[in-house]
Amino acid sequence: MLFRVEMTVNLPASMTRAEASDIKQRERDYSHRLQREGKWRHLWRIVGSYANISIFDVRDAEELHELLSALPLYSYMQINVQALCRHPSSVYDDDR
């Protein structure tokens, strides 16, 4: 099942450069793993913002929440989720 997810990151001013670098590296590793597993199907940067638009392909909302709440940056993100379904005019097999 597909979800559009929009994440906006706000790192606290008190976070040191080393902490920020470490947490971003762990975020990247985690994101790579979910992408390779086929759960995080698309990932785009919003131009000019520390934010992304993503498409997740998961079993259900339960699994999506588990994956999102395990993001290393989870506490520093505002996340917006929207359930998607197949569009009757879509010709793509994987847009569902």
Added chain:
Amino acid sequence: MLFRVEMTVNLPASMTRAEASDIKQRERDYSHRLQREGKWRHLWRIVGSYANISIFDVRDAEELHELLSALPLYSYMQINVQALCRHPSSVYDDDR
């Protein structure tokens, strides 16, 4: 170049059932053609709404506007466009 496009349709109450049926058929045909040409890369239905979220892959904003303004339903849509770019953590070759 990639754009996220969100289209919400509002057909006027005065449109007859036949007119609506005809314009939706032309919209579907046009959409199929753009999808086959690779310009309309993704197309999802927003659950519970006469609306979609799409990803367009076009040469530039000029081409996007030409494609969108030629939509049969263009006069009855509210369209929101957001420029995307490659996310540094994306592992996908076609997310750009």
Added chain:
Amino acid sequence: MLFRVEMTVNLPASMTRAEASDIKQRERDYSHRLQREGKWRHLWRIVGSYANISIFDVRDAEELHELLSALPLYSYMQINVQALCRHPSSVYDDDR
């Protein structure tokens, strides 16, 4: 899978009293059927508004969209959908 759905109805001024009465009756019948099938799990009126808050229990977003778009009042509603999941502090077996 659970969804919170909020529906607000706006009947067009041009609809006759008989048409309104008929479509509301069909809406009620359809709603009763979905409730008896266990798909429409809760249905509350928002005080002072021609609107409701509902909980749907469906297979996935695909099924939810099918059910909602078949509502007799669908063309006259603004619908807002939010995916829910189990809360770790919930003691209820059916809140999932």
Added chain:
Amino acid sequence: MLFRVEMTVNLPASMTRAEASDIKQRERDYSHRLQREGKWRHLWRIVGSYANISIFDVRDAEELHELLSALPLYSYMQINVQALCRHPSSVYDDDR
């Protein structure tokens, strides 16, 4: 009487991990108690957010405010309350 309540939690950055763990445990205990007493009738997690949607069944607004303002996390929450009433199409006895 039924109320839809939406709670969004924002823990201050200055709160230690131990303090957070303690207050969350007390919140869970308190929530369990209200659920067992039948006052907190439903409790769902909003996907991707440190937030919930709940249904409370209380004598009146006075009792609801007492229950909410006694939540251990009360000072760290934004709470939105909406009065509900029975929907004429509802078939459920307890949706009131």
Added chain:
Amino acid sequence: MLFRVEMTVNLPASMTRAEASDIKQRERDYSHRLQREGKWRHLWRIVGSYANISIFDVRDAEELHELLSALPLYSYMQINVQALCRHPSSVYDDDR
């Protein structure tokens, strides 16, 4: 139980002067009756708007919805409802 209710009226352009005059008279009569019965406790005009702020004193949300949905102008109003409760600093006996 007390509720703050805000009503904003939008009469359709197609309503004749006679129809408007008639419906307003019925609205006034109905309002007078509810005020005399002690259900509609306060009623103020918002300066410069065809709108009011009211305080209702009713048994519960069920009764409030019955009273509001029977307003002659109900179909032409946008209504916003907020549950109130006693303020710990209030010295008034009837502010509850």
Added chain:
Amino acid sequence: MLFRVEMTVNLPASMTRAEASDIKQRERDYSHRLQREGKWRHLWRIVGSYANISIFDVRDAEELHELLSALPLYSYMQINVQALCRHPSSVYDDDR
């Protein structure tokens, strides 16, 4: 002259429990005095929020601003003011 006033309190995280307790006590005393003088005509708690809805009866906007800006919690409040006037359908002598 009547005003609807809505006050929402945000105490800074740095305020100690003793300071909070002291300022709230002074707020209560001040509020009691204004209520007894007939200037602060109504005071209700908004359910689930550290906020109130009030009705002030003052000579003019000048006096209202003097009273509000002397509130002990004034620096920690967001205040919204709306001028009211007599509603033609009101039967109450003191709703003006």
Added chain:
Amino acid sequence: MLFRVEMTVNLPASMTRAEASDIKQRERDYSHRLQREGKWRHLWRIVGSYANISIFDVRDAEELHELLSALPLYSYMQINVQALCRHPSSVYDDDR
């Protein structure tokens, strides 16, 4: 007592040119009269909009509502009112 008033005009499409011309003339006459009487103290056009920002000097909210609701264009306006008072740094005698 001073109020900032913002009026935005929306003439219905069905109004004929002659009707519009007539109602605007009556609006202008009425406005001139209130200005000469010192009640409508300032009147500015918002650039690029069929809207104005005004300062009214009236006895109280009651009088303001009487003056505004007698505007020939009243039914076609959205009006926003804000109570003003003397600023402690103002050097002007008539800014109160």
Added chain:
Amino acid sequence: MLFRVEMTVNLPASMTRAEASDIKQRERDYSHRLQREGKWRHLWRIVGSYANISIFDVRDAEELHELLSALPLYSYMQINVQALCRHPSSVYDDDR
């Protein structure tokens, strides 16, 4: 040329009482000077808020920005600017 300017002040919690007192005094002096020079034509307090509505009369936007950015409180203000022009119904010579 006339501008409506709305300023809302937010002093940081870390500012000492002496600093606040000093900066407010300098703000007042600066404001008095601009009023005497005829640049700051009106200055009203918004009731219940640490905010004002002002009318500036300046050569152009360049001069307005110079005057505003030199306000002692400038770093602590949110400022909203709107260009005004003469209203065709105004009878006042200085409302332009």
Added chain:
Amino acid sequence: MLFRVEMTVNLPASMTRAEASDIKQRERDYSHRLQREGKWRHLWRIVGSYANISIFDVRDAEELHELLSALPLYSYMQINVQALCRHPSSVYDDDR
């Protein structure tokens, strides 16, 4: 003096194709004239919308309002105006 102007067009459904074609032609001619006179300095289409972003270079707000209110499409537009001034980091002579 420079202004950013944003115009969004909404043609009424009742306008015939011939009327629309005629008014758009007059709009284009008028726009060309203002551009050649150097008053309408920039004109861009917002992608996917019947809207534009423009930069006007005029004597003052008075002249801007005259030019905008003479647009053939003026009655069918929502117009938003923002005063600009020279940015201290700009290297361009005509960005003022």
Added chain:
Amino acid sequence: MLFRVEMTVNLPASMTRAEASDIKQRERDYSHRLQREGKWRHLWRIVGSYANISIFDVRDAEELHELLSALPLYSYMQINVQALCRHPSSVYDDDR
């Protein structure tokens, strides 16, 4: 390809005057370079705000994001980006 970019700066209260002075100087130098290279085509100050409206002329969204994210003030800015295209009524060769 053209983009309208709006940047609003919020320097943290903890930044020293020397740090602020240094980062602003680097911002200015960087801005000058991009303007001389023809990438940052226009730069205006929004009157009364620490904010600007800019027009960028870049190869695509990828290049725009690289340029913006390299701004010395990038971490302290809220940035809003809108893709532009040629307006059919524009007479300017460089408005594309």
